Amino acid sequence: MVREQRLDPEVEVLWDDFHAQVNVPSEQLRQWLLTRGSGEEAFGPDPDLNLPEPGRHILRVLTKRKVDLTPEDIEVMRDAVDRIQSLVDARPPRGNADDEWRHSLLDLGHDILVER
Secondary structure (H helix, E strand, O other): OOOOOOOOHHHHHHHHHHHHHOOOOHHHHHHHHHHHHOOHHHHOOOOOOOOOOOHHHHHHHHOOOHHHOOHHHHHHHHHHHHHHHHHHHOOOOOHHHOHHHHHHHHHOOOOOOOOO
16 A cells, blocks of 8 residues: 655645746756856865755755655755745846846756746
8 A cells, every 4th residue: 555645735835936936957957057166266276066055955856756855955945945036036227137146046046038
C-alpha cells in the first residue's frame, strides 16, 4: 500500500509562487551562474569555481520534487520569492536597460524579459 504524502498547504502555495517567480529553466540558470562565477574575482589567490549563492541553492531546489523538500529548501524558496519581488518592486528608472538590476534578478533565476 502506497501512502500519499501530504504537504503543508503553505508549502504548496510557496512551491507555486517559487516556480512562478523563478522563471528561468534550470539549465539556463546553471549556465548563467557558471558565467557569473567565472568572472575576474573567481581567479584570485583562492579561486572558488563553485556556482554563486543564492543561485546554487535555488538551482538545487529546482531539481527536487515537492515531497523531497527539506526545511532548508523551503527557506531558500521563501527567500528567493521575497528577494525577487523586492527587486521587481524596486524597478530602476532605466528598467530593463539597467544591466545591474537585470543581472541581480537573473542571479535568482528570474528573467524580467520573460512574459508571464
